[in-house]
Amino acid sequence: EAQVTQNPRYLITVTGKKLTVTCSQNMNHEYMSWYRQDPGLGLRQIYYSMNVEVTDKGDVPEGYKVSRKEKRNFPLILESPSPNQTSLYFCASSRDRGGAGANVLTFGAGSRLTVL
Amino acid sequence: AQSVTQPDIHITVSEGASLELRCNYSYGATPYLFWYVQSPGQGLQLLLKYFSGDTLVQGIKGFEAEFKRSQSSFNLRKPSVHWSDAAEYFCAVGAPDTGRRALTFGSGTRLQVQP
Numbered sequence: 001e002a003q004v005t006q007n008p009r010y011l012i013t014v015t016g017k018k019l020t021v022t023c024s025q026n027m028n029h030e031y032m033s034w035y036r037q038d039p040g041l042g043l044r045q046i047y048y049s050m051n052v053e054v055t056d057k058g059d060v061p062e063g064y065k066v067s068r069k070e071k072r073n074f075p076l077i078l079e080s081p082s083p084n085q086t087s088l089y090f091c092a093s094s095r096d097r098g099g100a101g102a103n104v105l106t107f108g109a110g111s112r113l114t115v116l
Numbered sequence: 117a118q119s120v121t122q123p124d125i126h127i128t129v130s131e132g133a134s135l136e137l138r139c140n141y142s143y144g145a146t147p148y149l150f151w152y153v154q155s156p157g158q159g160l161q162l163l164l165k166y167f168s169g170d171t172l173v174q175g176i177k178g179f180e181a182e183f184k185r186s187q188s189s190f191n192l193r194k195p196s197v198h199w200s201d202a203a204e205y206f207c208a209v210g211a212p213d214t215g216r217r218a219l220t221f222g223s224g225t226r227l228q229v230q231p
Contacts, residue, residue: 004159033218042120042206042221043160058218090159103148103210105219107159 002027004108006091012114013081021076021111023091031094032074033105036060036087043090049074081115088112118143118209122222129197130230137192137225139207148210149190150219151181155203163205166190177201202229 004025013019025032033048035058045058049068063085065077074093078085089112092105119142129135141147148167152160164175171183181192190207204226208219 040223042223043208043219044221045218048218103150103219104162104165107152107161109157109159 002106004091004093004106006089006108006111008111009109010112012116014116015082016080019078019081019113021078021089021091021113023074023076023108024072025074025091025093025106026072027093027095027106028071029093029095029106030071032068033058033092033094034064034066034074034076035090035092037090037110038087046076046089078113081113083115086113086115118147118211118220120207120209120220120222122205122207122225124225125223126226126228128228128230131199132196135192135194135197135201135227137205137207137227139190139192139222141188141190141207141209143188143209143211145212146185148212149181149183150208150210151175151179151190151192152206152208152221153177153203154206154224160206163192197227197229199229199231202227 007022030051034046035043037043044060047066049055055066088110090110091108121140150165151163154160163179164173166173166183174180179194183190204224206224207222210219
C-alpha cells in the first residue's frame, strides 16, 4: 500500500531531551515536507526537501533540523525540545518535481508530541 | 504571501442535510486550491483540488467545491451528509509560482453530524 509512515505516533518527553521523528514513504516521491498542526492555526510548514541532499526552511523552522540522505526517508530532529514544540506533526510527500501536480501532498497519520 | 480563512470553526448538521463549508483565500493570482479532511487520529486525506479550468470540481465521498474568482472563495459542498462525514475539514492554498510547494492551510472547520 502506498503510504507515508511516521514514528512514533505518540511521544511524551521532557525539555532538552533530543528526539527524532522518522518519516518514510514507499512511493518513490522526490519531494517531502514536515508540517506542525496547532489548534486555531491549521498546518504550518517546518522544512521541506525537493530531493536527496536538498533541504530548506519552511515557515516555522526554529528548533528543528532535518536530513535527507535517502529518497524514502526524511527524519525530523528536535535537538533540545521545548514545551512550545508540543504539537501534532505531519510528514508529507509529493510525486511530481514541478507543475500543479507537485502540490498534491500525501500525508502521514501524524505524530503527537508532548514536551513537558 | 497567501492566506486562507475558514470563518466557521464548528458546524453541526443533521444526517441527510446539505452541507456547505466556507473558504476564502488571499492571493495575487489564481492559486491552487485544495480541501483536505482529517478524521480523528488520522492524517489528512485529499478530498478535491482545483488547478484551472472548470470552476466546479468533484471530489471523493460525494463532495464538490466551486471556485469563485470574484469572491476569492472555494466553498465545499455536499448535498446529503452522512454520519461518517464527521471530521475536521481544511481548505488549503498552493502558490503556482513558488518551488517549495508549501500549502497554506486554513484553521479548519470541525463538522459534527447529528443523527
